[in-house]
Amino acid sequence: MEAKKPYVLAVIIQLIYTGMFVVSKAAFDKGMNTFVFIFYRMVAASLLLLPIAIFLERKNVRSMSLWLLLKLFFYALIGNTFSLNLYNVSMKFTSATVASASSNSMPVVAFCLALLLRMEVVKLRSISGMAKLAGVALCLAGVFVLAFYTGPALSPVNPHRAFAVAHASNKIPSRMTWIKGTFFMVLANVTWALWIVLQSALLKEYPNKMLVTVTQCVFSTVQSFIVAAVAEKDFPKWNIRPDISLIAIVYTGFVVTGVSYYLQAWCMEMKGPVFLAMWNPLCFVFTIFCSSFFLGEIVHLGSIVGGILLVGGLYSVLWGKSKEAKVELCREVTKIADPQDEQKQNHVEIKEKQGQERGRSNARTTPDEQV
Numbered sequence: 163m164e165a166k167k168p169y170v171l172a173v174i175i176q177l178i179y180t181g182m183f184v185v186s187k188a189a190f191d192k193g194m195n196t197f198v199f200i201f202y203r204m205v206a207a208s209l210l211l212l213p214i215a216i217f218l219e220r221k222n223v224r225s226m227s228l229w230l231l232l233k234l235f236f237y238a239l240i241g242n243t244f245s246l247n248l249y250n251v252s253m254k255f256t257s258a259t260v261a262s263a264s265s266n267s268m269p270v271v272a273f274c275l276a277l278l279l280r281m282e283v284v285k286l287r288s289i290s291g292m293a294k295l296a297g298v299a300l301c302l303a304g305v306f307v308l309a310f311y312t313g314p315a316l317s318p319v320n321p322h323r324a325f326a327v328a329h330a331s332n333k334i335p336s337r338m339t340w341i342k343g344t345f346f347m348v349l350a351n352v353t354w355a356l357w358i359v360l361q362s363a364l365l366k367e368y369p370n371k372m373l374v375t376v377t378q379c380v381f382s383t384v385q386s387f388i389v390a391a392v393a394e395k396d397f398p399k400w401n402i403r404p405d406i407s408l409i410a411i412v413y414t415g416f417v418v419t420g421v422s423y424y425l426q427a428w429c430m431e432m433k434g435p436v437f438l439a440m441w442n443p444l445c446f447v448f449t450i451f452c453s454s455f456f457l458g459e460i461v462h463l464g465s466i467v468g469g470i471l472l473v474g475g476l477y478s479v480l481w482g483k484s485k486e487a488k489v490e491l492c493r494e495v496t497k498i499a500d501p502q503d504e505q506k507q508n509h510v511e512i513k514e515k516q517g518q519e520r521g522r523s524n525a526r527t528t529p530d531e532q533v
Contacts, residue, residue: 171429172441178422180448187258189410196250197393201386206415208379215376234377241357242382249350255343262449263469264347266476269439270301272355273479290485297478304471309344313463443473
């Protein structure tokens with residue numbers, strides 16, 4: 163049973179995220195403002211995590227410098243406030259299926275950002291390097307298919323929606339609205355991936371995950387309130403009714419932010435981040451079925467084709483990274499097994515560099531100097 167734990171956890175995590183896409187979309191179709199929704203979600207997350215952090219980490223709070231707090235404020239702004247607000251607006255413009263499909267591009271976008279920041283390297287002549295580039299190309303193709311190709315509609319599994327909404331969720335958005343929503347979603351994924359890259363660097367500097375998470379939640383609550391107050395000045399519309407909107411707030415605030423984040427950390431500790439990322443496509447499959455069954459959402463062929471391309475890009479990049487990790491591991495094992503061979507290899511590399519330097523020196527001399 164112990165060996166099956168990571169697999170069970172991975173499936174549960176994908177089911178939790180499927181629920182997030184479905185209930186969030188249902189709340190937006192009900193008429194809830196997306197900016198107000200994010201504010202309430204961050205309030206719920208803070209109410210859950212803040213008492214736990216005070217109880218467990220109260221002695222470590224003093225170790226947080228002013229510079230660290232400024233960094234966390236900025237990271238909360240781009241990773242939570244900006245990214246989540248943009249993501250929800252894009253979901254309102256498109257569909258839960260597109261939102262789930264685009265989440266598969268996250269590791270690919272994070273890889274591209276790490277490449278620009280020189281945290282990743284691509285060896286163009288290696289199979290792993292070509293696999294990474296192919297993954298980026300497939301990801302781009304998937305985004306363009308989602309945006310510009312609709313295709314024939316597939317009938318919903320359950321035409322009678324489980325969540326009764328004021329606005330019909332199967333109403334097809336206009337062409338420009340759909341394209342705008344798709345690219346908003348890509349931008350949201352880019353900012354979220356940037357947050358992941360910056361967060362990984364921050365955790366090396368300050369490895370207290372609980373305080374880092376809680377502080378960002380609190381900062382994002384304040385930021386989200388300001389954004390929501392500007393976007394929705396009619397405060398009576400902020401009232402939470404006991405319907406799908408309340409369910410969505412509680413679910414995303416407590417279950418997604420609280421339970422799933424903990425399960426992800428546990429799963430990655432047992433099997434690593436690559437293992438968890440490989441299960442992302444399962445959420446896409448679940449969301450297609452659940453959004454069709456519970457929301458009566460019409461799924462188009464373009465969304466499925468685009469999602470498949472994004473999944474292909476995800477697996478291609480993950481395979482390339484896995485291949486490089488195995489090669490690096492083999493090299494480390496060789497160094498430990500026979501250090502003399504490593505010394506010989508270093509000696510050969512030094513000789514080659516010296517030869518290259520002599521060649522460059524000769525090339526720089528003029529014909530008169532050579533005579």
